[in-house]
Amino acid sequence: MSYSVPLSFPVFEGNENLYLQQALSSGYLATSGEFIRKFESKLSKKIRTHQAVALNSGTSALHLALVLLGVGQGDEVICQSFTFCASANPIVYLGATPIFVDSEKETWNIDPELLEDAILGRIAVGKKPKAVVLVHLFGMPAKLNEILEVANKYGIPVLEDAAEAVGSTYEGKYCGTFGTIGIYSFNGNKIVTTGGGGALLSRDAGLVERAKYLSTQAREDLPFYQHLEIGYNYRMNNMAAAIGVAQLEKLDAWIAKRRLVNERYRELLSDIPGIDFQTETGNVKSNYWLTTILVDEALAGVSNDRLRVLLFKNGIETRFLWKPLHLQPVYKSAPFYGGNVSENLFLRGLCLPSSVSLTFEDQKVICGLIEKELSKVS
Template structure:
């Protein structure tokens, strides 16, 4: 019986086990302790920021980051339409309203020229733009060289959603370090995991202190329980931080494994007309997920055809994110579109990309794709 091959399963082993057991035996099992502090410091060093605050999820980190840059009820916050729903949901948590902007058709990251146009439109009618939230899609950083001046000129804070991009960089600068604050995610399917968890990273010590305070139910420094404002139960546990510390030791190894797999996909699809890999071509991506964009008119088949063929072999794939402006929960939301995100959703497919995939599993995936391509009209000679 063959085992299922998943898109991006957790990659954990003996090192992670040893760290978690040591944390258990230390007695620090609550959302406080030496592993938590050490994990924050290590992530801040990796991101090249002055500090970090570990929380229960990337979504929690986004919520606190938006509050930290001053987003208020009634503001608008500009969010890419091609993203996971958490990016938009966190905006709603603050009482602000997400306005969606389309993506670059090659990378899936935000279209910076379109972003600039949207800022002008919103400003022209007197909207207060609380923040711009660029998302580093599939592990490849946004073009921050172009984006940051646009936001700086408009006086709008940037909250970098680097949930998918830990270990990636843009022109040598680490993901998470762009803008006033960045956020990371350690969900079970991410490049490294703490089971569930997230992190704010920033050079703004006051913002981080505020986030830390709010993440612990906004408890005041008194012997009794004193609360002057509404806080949140968002702190990461010491046990999960211990898991994260072990994962961080192995991060470069896991990125290298995903990059090698992406290169093998690139080689496999290179002779196929109408198929290209999405993003990640600058050598600075962490290659979290490898996706392809398929032009049916050129190659004679649809992304869903390949997905169905792989599903028959118990191999998981997934469409590219369904754009936010197409989601029922955001029906009627304001947006500025070119159609790029809709095309990627219709024509894109994300392939198994996990670093935990062994060579037999990788071979099985590549062979299944090869078998599919061999049956298509005009299949290239191999």
């Protein structure tokens, strides 16, 4: 369906066409070309502390990161349950088992106390986790200090899934730069996009070089094709990178606009009982990639699904929050540590349209529809 107000729509109003034409004119369209190097350089300079490897998706970046961390057949990897399946699926690609952990109520991300419970529980059965996958959900930074303290205590590397958190910061540092490896996504609906794309981040130059090697089919530097190990066709192409360079030039502006969208929603819905927002706590700054709300049916008189259907009928796209992975049929046999925090978030939550191009008038229409619906039951 085509929505009159989409959930998260890309905006191209910078140098995208110029750079794309330059890439086309160069003749280098695939996984070699100047814009790939430019994109990696620009991203690395932006995050300051890490080098970036440009890949063809965030999922590829997660898979490759797990390979670099040595995850293999029979291993276990702890993963946040409240997230998109791409955070966990690469664990299974490698023959390992995901161990799901519930969220805490403040950031909605992995609970540090339950993380330690899970680590101790797995160690008790002789299965020390090989890695921890944490996610910065909807751009909101997780409780990094507490999570890293637990992981470091047991000598377990952290893979930071910052797919939704490009530009978000924690104590002044960019999300994606705290773990052993971080990843970004530049999918079509993300805060900046390359159409389809991702990046792997590390301060370890050896890991960065190995990522580049493995992402180009592990081809040896010889005048003929020779491969000493299995590689992957994961490199970003030059055309996508050209779009990405232009998009990165607008990152700070896009974050400011997404944050303004979030601020306006809070103002417009401030007098409505039973609606709460995902909110920053402490010294963090979310990119607010998506503005998300929780609907308390007992107070509001309507459910999140009723609001979703109402807005859908008016051409406005919304989305439920992620269904926790430990509740997904495909992962029904995977161990889970926690209670019902992530399940309650799923049952109550709704993502609202958050595009950079969303106007204040659009938001007033959306909030007006919500307010009118709630007035019917008050």
